[in-house]
Each structure stands twice: as C-alpha cells, then as structure tokens.
Amino acid sequence: MSGMLKDDALKGETIIVTGGGTGLGRSMGKYFLELGANLVIASRKMEVLEKAAAELEAETGGKVLPVSCDIRKYDQIENVIAEAEAKFGSISGVLNNAAGNFISPTERLSHRAFDIVIDIVLRGTYNFTLAAGKNWINKKQAGTFLNIVTTYAWTGSGYVVPSACAKAGILSMTRSLASEWAKYNIRSNAIAPGPFPTEGAWKRLFPGEVAEQIDPLKRIPLKRFGEHQELANLAAYLMSDYSAYVNGEVVTIDGGEWVHGAGEFNGLEAVTPEMWDMLEKMRAKK
Ligand code: NAP
Numbered sequence: 080m081s082g083m084l085k086d087d088a089l090k091g092e093t094i095i096v097t098g099g100g101t102g103l104g105r106s107m108g109k110y111f112l113e114l115g116a117n118l119v120i121a122s123r124k125m126e127v128l129e130k131a132a133a134e135l136e137a138e139t140g141g142k143v144l145p146v147s148c149d150i151r152k153y154d155q156i157e158n159v160i161a162e163a164e165a166k167f168g169s170i171s172g173v174l175n176n177a178a179g180n181f182i183s184p185t186e187r188l189s190h191r192a193f194d195i196v197i198d199i200v201l202r203g204t205y206n207f208t209l210a211a212g213k214n215w216i217n218k219k220q221a222g223t224f225l226n227i228v229t230t231y232a233w234t235g236s237g238y239v240v241p242s243a244c245a246k247a248g249i250l251s252m253t254r255s256l257a258s259e260w261a262k263y264n265i266r267s268n269a270i271a272p273g274p275f276p277t278e279g280a281w282k283r284l285f286p287g288e289v290a291e292q293i294d295p296l297k298r299i300p301l302k303r304f305g306e307h308q309e310l311a312n313l314a315a316y317l318m319s320d321y322s323a324y325v326n327g328e329v330v331t332i333d334g335g336e337w338v339h340g341a342g343e344f345n346g347l348e349a350v351t352p353e354m355w356d357m358l359e360k361m362r363a364k365k
Pocket of ligand 1: 097098099100101102103104121122123124125127148149150151175176177178179180199203227228229230271272273274275276277278279280
C-alpha cells in the first residue's frame with residue numbers, strides 16, 4: 080500500500096498529533112511528514128515521544144517536535160501550542176487521536192474507572208479542541224480538526240461503554256463545531272476506523288483467549304484488518320486542502336465491519352451453495 084496524495088500536499092503545514100508517539104497516531108504522523116508537514120507529537124510518556132521523534136525524523140527527513148502533555152490538563156495543552164508555535168511559527172491542524180480504553184462488563188466498573196476513560200477520551204479531546212480553536216480564532220488563522228472516533232460512536236457497544244459514550248460525544252462535537260466554527264475557517268471532520276492492529280489496542284481490547292473467542296476477522300466482510308497506510312491516506316486527505324469543502328463529515332474505514340453487524344440477514348453467509356440449492360427446490364415445490 081503506497082501513499083495516495085501528491086508529494087508536498089502538506090508542505091509548510093504544522094500538524095499536532097495527540098498520541099503521536101505510538102500506533103495509529105505515529106503512522107498518520109509519519110505520512111504527514113512524508114507529505115512535507117512539520118509534526119508535533121504530544122502525549123504523557125516523553126521517552127516514547129523522543130524515541131519516535133528521532134526515528135520519524137530519520138525515516139522521513141522531516142521535523143518533529145515531541146512535547147510531553149496529559150490532555151486532561153488544559154495548561155499542558157496550552158504549553159504544547161506555545162512550544163509548537165515557538166518552533167514552527169503557526170499550527171494548521173490538530174489530529175485528536177489520543178485515547179484510552181479497556182474491555183469490561185459495565186457493572187464491574189467503578190465510577191472512577193468510568194471517569195478515567197471519559198477524562199482521557201472526551202475531556203482530553205474537547206480540551207485540545209477548545210485551546211487550539213480559541214488560539215486560531217484569536218489569531219484569525221484557519222485550522223483543521225480531525226478527530227479519531229470509532230464505528231461504535233453511533234451504534235454504541237457493550238463492554239466498552241465509557242469509550243462508546245466518550246467517542247459519541249466527540250462525534251457530536253465534530254459536527255457541532257463544523258457548523259459553528261466554519262465562519263472562522265476552521266473545519267472539523269472525523270474518521271471512524273474499524274480494527275487496525277496496534278500494540279496498544281490489541282493488548283487492551285483483544286487480550287489472550289478473548290482474541291480466540293471473538294476473532295475480529297470473522298466480522299469483517301473484506302476478511303482482513305486495515306493497513307496503517309490506508310488510514311494515513313484518508314487522514315492526510317482530510318487534513319489537506321484537497322478536502323477544503325469537506326466539513327462535518329465522519330468517514331468510516333472498517334472493511335464493512337459495522338454494516339455487516341447491522342444487517343439482519345448478513346449471517347446467511349454461512350449458508351452453503353448446497354443448502355441454497357435445497358432451499359430453491361423446496362420453494363419450487365410449493
Ligand atoms: P495506542 O497506540 O495505544 O494510542 C493511544 C495513544 O494515546 C498513546 O500514544 C498514548 O500515549 C496516548 N494517550 C493516552 N492517554 C493520554 C493522555 N491522558 N494524554 C495524552 N496522551 C494520551 O492505540 P491506537 O490503536 O493507535 O489508537 C489510536 C486512536 O485510534 C484512538 O483514538 C483509538 O480509539 C482509535 N481507534 C483505534 C482502533 C484500532 O483498531 N487500533 C480502532 C478504532 C479506533 P501516552 O501513554 O504516552 O500518553
């Protein structure tokens with residue numbers, strides 16, 4: 080899988096990626112660099128960020144600024160924005176990608192456990208959005224938000240209920256601000272990925288025997304997981320001026336997983352050609 084956009088599609092842009100030191104954030108950030116952007120990666124673990132920044136610079140020849148930040152803390156986000164502007168001048172886009180999640184029957188969760196996920200995912204994302212949005216509005220600069228949600232942001236899902244609540248909130252914020260802040264030339268879009276293998280997601284969501292029990296591949300009509308470059312292509316498009324008229328959209332990239340789960344008769348895939356022959360004969364007899 081290769082990159083989709085023209086070389087230099089993000090040249091001169093500066094993009095902040097929360098959670099950009101690992102997993103999908105790192106892959107999307109890498110492609111932004113390949114397309115000419117400056118990259119700011121922000122999360123809690125500075126040693127992870129510094130290692131990722133050095134590797135990404137070596138792999139792409141681009142410039143990466145790692146800044147330690149807990150997105151639950153508004154003042155730390157203001158610091159990321161200040162450091163990014165001090166190094167690169169101005170910020171053109173924010174990819175709200177950082178998140179936390181784990182599987183559990185909801186009745187087993189303490190209210191504190193619920194708080195933790197909501198605080199990282201929803202509070203962290205609206206904190207970053209508010210700080211970056213106010214900064215752009217005050218400076219009369221255009222900007223682009225891209226928020227990573229999940230397909231269960233609109234269907235809901237058991238066993239990840241705090242995450243589902245938080246992602247649904249982000250989806251609503253994406254659409255709300257797409258309307259309210261368009262007058263400031265600020266666009267807001269979202270991506271809803273299905274399963275894309277990352278160390279973080281696989282460890283938390285499909286640990287040990289759970290993976291065997293609910294083999295996520297079985298639910299995906301395309302019978303494969305997503306490739307990071309496929310997601311990076313979509314993210315770069317939504318960050319770039321090629322999507323200048325796309326605002327308030329959420330794009331699903333899941334190999335058809337959620338519609339497969341939603342369609343009442345999709346389970347009939349299990350019916351063999353021989354069984355269909357028999358059913359046809361039975362219908363013909365009536
Ligand atoms: P990941 O590698 O575990 O990424 C999560 C990132 O969030 C980490 O870099 C982590 O860095 C950061 N983070 C967590 N808490 C934070 C906090 N309080 N402040 C700042 N940063 C924080 O997982 P991933 O699979 O790449 O997931 C990335 C995004 O894709 C998430 O929004 C996830 O919901 C979404 N998604 C993933 C999949 C999938 O299949 N992988 C599917 C649907 C949606 P630190 O620990 O250094 O803070």
